[in-house]
Amino acid sequence: MNTLPFASRGLGAHAVTISRVAENQWHAVENDLVVGRGHASRRLDGRTFVSVDTWREEIFDQLAAAMLVDQSVPLYTVVDETDRELKASWERAGFTTSRREYEFVVPTEQATVLIPSDVVIATAEEGPLRLLDKAIRAEVEAAVGWQTMPAEVLAWQGGTRPMDPSTYTVAIRDGRYAGMVRVATRTRRPRIGLVAVLAADQRHGVGCALLAQVLQTLHNKGFEAVTAEVDESNKPALALFESLGARRTGTTLELVSKEV
Known part of the structure; x- marks a missing residue:
């Protein structure tokens, strides 16, 4: 356990001790x-x-x-953009904004979306789903970089990461998997965790048809x-x-500290 004394501000204030009480926890005691x-x-x-x-x-x-001293950089944190006080606190510690993410609520009731004649919307099978997953990840990394993805969307791990095909809906175009949507339903309101279409199949209505079908379901x-x-x-x-009528409800900032 690492213990560091700090002097509190103000006359008559008690000394504050910062202690690392566990591998990933710190306490300030006064x-x-x-x-x-x-x-x-x-x-x-x-x-x-x-x-x-x-x-x-x-x-x-x-x-x-204390946490910056004890942990290897880079370190990340997430704040609501409207929480200016919290954002300023992290900025004093040397954190800067690395990405901004918009939060949406999307109505499930949609006008009928025409599915392209060469596209079939289907439940996923693990084998071709893994191939599609690998191909999309390679395209993202080569374009904007995987660091732009949400933290929960994991980097490629050589095909060893467990996948649950039941949480995916896929678009099949010309007999092959062209796009996918992942939905998490173990929450109060279902959450779209990922929407992705291969570059060669974009601008053909695949993503819109795929997402509209998921929303209708x-x-x-x-x-x-x-x-x-x-x-x-x-x-x-x-x-x-x-x-699709999505309504923006908030903005989340991801901040990063690359130097101690």
């Missing part, structure tokens, strides 16, 4: 009371995300400084809306969701 907590979480994509819980600005700064199951997040730089995806 006068035998915990006045702040820090937490680090290593996600499945290999990145470490940090958070601080305290209502005092100086305690936040002390915890953030969810509507038939009694869901009125789904949620989704889209990187602000992904103009085609933004246009697709907006064409």
Whole structure:
């Protein structure tokens, strides 16, 4: 356990001690009371995300400084763009905005979307789904880079990552998998986790038909809306969701610290 003393601001203030109480947890203790907590979480994509819980600005700064010393950079954190106080706190610690993600609510009731004659919407089978997954990842990495993807969308792991085909719907074009949508339903409101179409099959109505079919299926199951997040730089995806009546509900910032 690492323990660091810090002097609190103000006359008569008690000294604050920052302690690493576990591999991924830090406490700020003042006068035998915990006045702040820090937490680090290593996600499945290999990145470490940090958070601080305290209502005092100086305690936040002390915890953030201790965590940066104890952890290897880069470190990441996520904040709501409207939470300017929290954003400013992380910026004082040396974090800068690396990406911005828009949050949407999408109605499941849609006008009829014409499915192209050469496209079939189907449930996924694991073998061809893995091939499609690998091909799309290679295209993303070669274009905008995998760092633009949400943290939960894992980097390629040589085909060893478990995949649940039941959470995917695919578009088959000319007899091969051309696009896919992944939906998480174990939440209060279903969530679109991924929409992707191979570059060669884009601009042929594949993505729109695929997503519209998924929304219709969810509507038939009694869901009125789904949620989704889209990187602000992904103009085609933004246009697709907006064409389906998506309503923007918020913006999340991903901040990164690359230097201690």
